[in-house]
Amino acid sequence: VPQAEPREPQAGRRRPHAPRRPNRYHHGDLPQALLDAALRIVKTQGTEALTLRAVARLAGVSQAAPYRHFANKEAILAAVAEDGFRSLMAAMRESVQACGDIPLARLRAVGIGYVTFATSHPSHFRVMFGRGMADRSAFPTLRQVASDTLAMVVAAIVDCQRAGLVRPEEPAEDLALTAWSSVHGLSALLVEGVLDRPAAEVAEMVTRDLFLGLGVRQG
Amino acid sequence: VPQAEPREPQAGRRRPHAPRRPNRYHHGDLPQALLDAALRIVKTQGTEALTLRAVARLAGVSQAAPYRHFANKEAILAAVAEDGFRSLMAAMRESVQACGDIPLARLRAVGIGYVTFATSHPSHFRVMFGRGMADRSAFPTLRQVASDTLAMVVAAIVDCQRAGLVRPEEPAEDLALTAWSSVHGLSALLVEGVLDRPAAEVAEMVTRDLFLGLGVRQG
């Protein structure tokens, strides 16, 4: 049995009233340590390996310890998913900042950021959108970050509408759902290994065909 | 323990050299009976309940019996997925036939058929695209039906191109991938409960925004 060493809680992510120094018995910031462990497992071993026992093992605590901080397995899955949405938003933001000021290019960058995140973190992507949580509505903060993600797409579309590049009469929310569907679908197909073609190539193509052609006035 | 009764093999789906009459010991057409059982489980109890043991139980045979016909669990999962693609194609075909002769309308009907199938058979959809099979390339017939499905989209787009309704200079395969991505993404988001809006409404909307706007000439 490999020995898992308890890890220093990360500064800056410490919970409000957590004690300063870790010790042998009381962990210091076990919730964060458990989340870190879960993220590490998802990244290195995939979705199937993400069990509560494995998380506890990697965090260096007994298998019962997580129950002090998470009601059940679903709850830690939701926490992982939530973290995933934050990473996804960061990836999209980064992708946008790396491109210029043209609204349409920025919208497209959002989409490419989305696909890039999905293909770079396939297991995390699966947890975010998989059936792990029977009922997503039981996790309001998860719903919140998911809708924040969609809001980024909406904002990019509003910018395009203001610049007269996209049909203004269509609600930005509707167009955003359309855009989200296409990048999400491409991501899912790539992540599940349904497509043979290289991710970067098809991401360029789909965003070109769709985002650039999105709602362009007919006739 | 509820008693599962062995079932008459369906006429017309019987394998070439299967014996005519079922009997107590030799089943008659166990492979088909197992597939039927698996489909029933997926439909009524969902993806999680689809275990080899449950399949054997419902087919009325011992838990070891399936191994005469399927190498392992992955193999029966692949068979279920393959059946799903055939049903999906049937749904798309039906949706197309119910609409007129206008190529763009037909293309859109393909998309709506896709989303309708997904939301009507969410568990089946999950098996088709889920991570159940570690390596899809190990199941060539599954790959085949999946690419047949895509071929239906390609064909619909070629018709649109011939009618001058969609950019002819873009390869139909590329446009088809774009279209597939959008309906697949919408389906996935609906199936996983990420969206609140009614499926039919958003299916109409996304296919309108995308398919009708797909590659319309700029300028």
Place this chain on the structure above:
DNA sequence: TGTACATCAGTGAACGCGCGTTCACTGATGTAC
């Protein structure tokens, strides 16, 4: 036509596994006095 036999689709029991979760407990902490 009758029979020995090879074939192989089934059986039933078992292996080994790891999971989520619960429970009575113990040890460290910080606070009230």
Place this chain on the structure above:
DNA sequence: TGTACATCAGTGAACGCGCGTTCACTGATGTAC
């Protein structure tokens, strides 16, 4: 400043479960002679 004590985050063992898969076997089939 010192101490009793309530609090609660941890422990370690156990429960009960169902899974995928294997194995030696048995019973029905159809064919060769």
